[in-house]
Amino acid sequence: MHDHSVHVQCGDCPIRHRAVCARCETDELGRLEQIKYYRSFQAGQTIIWSGDRMEFVGSVVTGIATLTQTMEDGRRQMVGLLLPSDFVGRPGRSTAAFDVTATTDLVMCCFRKKPFEDLMSTTPHIAQRLLEMTLDELDAAREWMLLLGRKTAREKIASLISIIARRDAALHVRRTSGMLSVDLPLTREEMADYLGLTLETVSRQISALKKDGVITLEGNRHVSIPDLDRLLEEAGDDSDGGMLV
Amino acid sequence: MHDHSVHVQCGDCPIRHRAVCARCETDELGRLEQIKYYRSFQAGQTIIWSGDRMEFVGSVVTGIATLTQTMEDGRRQMVGLLLPSDFVGRPGRSTAAFDVTATTDLVMCCFRKKPFEDLMSTTPHIAQRLLEMTLDELDAAREWMLLLGRKTAREKIASLISIIARRDAALHVRRTSGMLSVDLPLTREEMADYLGLTLETVSRQISALKKDGVITLEGNRHVSIPDLDRLLEEAGDDSDGGMLV
DNA sequence: GGCGATCCTTGACCCAGATCAAGAGACGAG
DNA sequence: CTCGTCTCTTGATCTGGGTCAAGGATCGCC
Numbered sequence: 179m180h181d182h183s184v185h186v187q188c189g190d191c192p193i194r195h196r197a198v199c200a201r202c203e204t205d206e207l208g209r210l211e212q213i214k215y216y217r218s219f220q221a222g223q224t225i226i227w228s229g230d231r232m233e234f235v236g237s238v239v240t241g242i243a244t245l246t247q248t249m250e251d252g253r254r255q256m257v258g259l260l261l262p263s264d265f266v267g268r269p270g271r272s273t274a275a276f277d278v279t280a281t282t283d284l285v286m287c288c289f290r291k292k293p294f295e296d297l298m299s300t301t302p303h304i305a306q307r308l309l310e311m312t313l314d315e316l317d318a319a320r321e322w323m324l325l326l327g328r329k330t331a332r333e334k335i336a337s338l339i340s341i342i343a344r345r346d347a348a349l350h351v352r353r354t355s356g357m358l359s360v361d362l363p364l365t366r367e368e369m370a371d372y373l374g375l376t377l378e379t380v381s382r383q384i385s386a387l388k389k390d391g392v393i394t395l396e397g398n399r400h401v402s403i404p405d406l407d408r409l410l411e412e413a414g415d416d417s418d419g420g421m422l423v
Numbered sequence: 424m425h426d427h428s429v430h431v432q433c434g435d436c437p438i439r440h441r442a443v444c445a446r447c448e449t450d451e452l453g454r455l456e457q458i459k460y461y462r463s464f465q466a467g468q469t470i471i472w473s474g475d476r477m478e479f480v481g482s483v484v485t486g487i488a489t490l491t492q493t494m495e496d497g498r499r500q501m502v503g504l505l506l507p508s509d510f511v512g513r514p515g516r517s518t519a520a521f522d523v524t525a526t527t528d529l530v531m532c533c534f535r536k537k538p539f540e541d542l543m544s545t546t547p548h549i550a551q552r553l554l555e556m557t558l559d560e561l562d563a564a565r566e567w568m569l570l571l572g573r574k575t576a577r578e579k580i581a582s583l584i585s586i587i588a589r590r591d592a593a594l595h596v597r598r599t600s601g602m603l604s605v606d607l608p609l610t611r612e613e614m615a616d617y618l619g620l621t622l623e624t625v626s627r628q629i630s631a632l633k634k635d636g637v638i639t640l641e642g643n644r645h646v647s648i649p650d651l652d653r654l655l656e657e658a659g660d661d662s663d664g665g666m667l668v
Numbered sequence: 669g670g671c672g673a674t675c676c677t678t679g680a681c682c683c684a685g686a687t688c689a690a691g692a693g694a695c696g697a698g
Numbered sequence: 699c700t701c702g703t704c705t706c707t708t709g710a711t712c713t714g715g716g717t718c719a720a721g722g723a724t725c726g727c728c
Contacts, residue, residue, distance in 0.1 A: 247569045249659055255572040257565035268558055275562050302547060309554045313513055316557060317520050319564035320502035324492045326571035327500040327619025331715065366676060374572025379715055381677055398676065398723085414494055576685065611706060624685055626707055643693090643706065 187211075191287070196263035197237040198311065201303040209301070213293045219243075219280040225266070226278040234288045235267030241284030242363045245276045246371065256372040258315070259364075261345055265311055269295050281363060326374045329414055334373040335383040336412035339393065339401055343409075359402040387412070432456075436532070441508035442482040443556065446548040454546070458538045464488075464525040470511070471523040479533045480512030486529030487608045490521045491616065501617040503560070504609075506590055510556055514540050526608060571619045574659055579618040580628040581657035584638065584646055588654075604647040632657070 188194060188207045199210055216239070219225055225243060226232065238260050245258030257276060260266060266278055266286065289297075298304045325337050343360045362369070366384075370377040387393050392412055394402045403409050433439060433452045444455055461484070464470055470488060471477065483505050490503030502521060505511060511523055511531065534542075543549045570582050588605045607614070611629075615622040632638050637657055639647045648654050 245565070247565070249569070249573065250661060253573040255569040257568045268562075270555055270558070276565065299547075299551075302544075302550070305547070305550055305554060306544075309550060309557065310515055312554065312557045312561060313515070316561045316564060317513075319561060319568065320490070320492070320521065323502045323564065323567060323571055324494070324500040326568055328494065328498040365674090376716060377676080378678085378717080382715090385677070416495065610704095621686060622706080623687080623708085626705095627685090630707070 186216075188214075191239070193237060193239055193263040193287075197287075198265050198304060198308050199237075201307045202301070203303070206301050206303055209297060210289070210304075213289050213297065214287055215289075217286050217288050219284045219286070221280055221282050221284075223280050224277060225280055225284075225286070226274045228274055228277045230274050231272060232267055232274050232291060234290050235265070235269060235294055236286045236288035238262050238264050238266065239285040239287050241280060241282045243278055243280050243284055244364075244368065244372075245278055247276055254371045255374065256368065257319070259372065262349060265308065267291070269298060269308070281368065331373075331375055331379050331383050332386065332412065333414040334375060335369075335380065335387060336392065336409055337415065338369060338373060339403070340406070340409050340413050340415075343403060343406070357402055357404065358406055359400065362399045362401060431461075433459075436484070438482060438484055438508040438532075442532075443510050443549060443552050444482075446552045447546070448548070451546050451548055454542060455534070455549075458534050458542065459532055460534075462531050462533050464529045464531070466525055466527050466529075469522060469524050470529075470531070471519045473519055473522045475519050476517060477512055477519050477536060479535050480510070480514060480539055481531045481533035483507050483509050483511065484530040484532050486525060486527045488523055488525050488529055489609075489613065489617075490523055492521055499616045500619065501613065502564070504617065507594060510553065512536070514543060514553070526613065576618075576620055576624050576628050577631065577657065578659040579620060580614075580625065580632060581637065581654055582660065583614060583618060584648070585651070585654050585658050585660075588648060588651070602647055602649065603651055604645065607644045607646060 188199065188211050191197075191199075194200070199207060202210065217236075219241075228247070240262055243260040243264075243266070244256050245260065246254055246256045248254045260278070267274075269291070298308070325334055329337065339360065339362075342362065343358055346360065347358075364372065366377045366380045369375075370380045373380065375383075384393075384395070388395055391404070392408055394404065396402065433444065433456050436442075439445070444452060447455065459481075462481075464486075473492070485507055488505040488509075488511070489501050490505065491499055491501045493499045505523070512519075514536070543553070570579055574582065584605065584607075587607065588603055591605065592603075609617065611622045611625045614620075615625045618625065620628075629638075629640075633640055636649070637653055639649065641647065
């Protein structure tokens, strides 16, 4: 692991307008810039262990990380998927509640916890943005509870694909020639851990969705979606997402 | 429904030190006091419908409410249990994402949304406390994801009982003669909706825990716990809650 | 080009929990 | 006291997804 510090100016940062710093004015950004530092992690590396003392907080700049919980007997549940701009760590708490693991090579923009907390108390724009992001995550977690508690395996897979499609549509704004397509950033096993299934069931349901023409696969990580509405219907989500009347 | 306004002074409020106002100084409390109003709801009454415009936010003062999601075909998942001091509503969002329902008679301390948001932007203590509470709820939601995704029916029931025991221990500090006991504030069906089970399975697993001496029942809502460690073990939680070395 | 190491797919079988069904308490209204 | 309405329990049966097992793809490395 080489912790080479690519020193990017905050103004040029790819996540400038979505991360915890999104609302900062130029001068506030300057103060953040003084205390930030970059860290790189390799795919597969654990960033934070549950129960560990948290030395830093920060934002995912590039790459993907997961938040997981494990029971003593090895049962695992993924409880969060961290994409670029997502925040890691919890100001006001000293130990981590969950494992954070890089699933791809990853770069984080870090702040030592204490200086960040100090800055937060004097910079309302940071606290405001963090509250907003935390409320969004809470809503997302509650959506996920519906999935885990009540959806069928097929609905779970369809939901996961549509969520990943939505999230990286928001990030990349890539729409290759009208046809929506997504790279799954997770192995079958990781998907299973996210969805509360086994990897065999994940594999079977992906095959079933493919057979039924809901998705097509190129390689086993790249998914194309010929008809997004069809996929959303399979996901069992309220069509038109609660936009009533 | 009688909306009789019991006008309690904030200083005497039972949730003064746990609710969103917990960190406020006397003068800040005064400003909150000016815009607050009380509303009562009957058991069973829906407080907010998912998708509705949210006119107010507020704190549960007494009673219990639930946060639920429903799919078109009627499958339900409870995604939150709101006890006294818990906050309802989301500053910065105009429509509700989930149904909020009173399961007992309930009193809320409400604020119209706009004035509350204005006050929040000038009173960092409110925003700070709300962030803290939201982060706690997010952690709780993630714990719940492990339960929904990976625990067995028996573990789910044991977890629910121990969570309710812990939460109202924190609230009441009642320890009747050493033996821990709890009133379940939910029907079997509501428990099922919370745990991602059917009511029959809930009933069967409660009977099984009773047969095995993990709990005893007086009536079917009142549970006594002869041995809390035994219950926690049945819940499958890390014993000693991650306090390693 | 062969050889591991991963990761993924598919089949056969099984079981925890869902579903269907019947009744037992508990309790308020008349 | 009786009736109706909830809520809860228990039994019988079914099934979606778990478990166990056997390969197949893909890829990097020697």
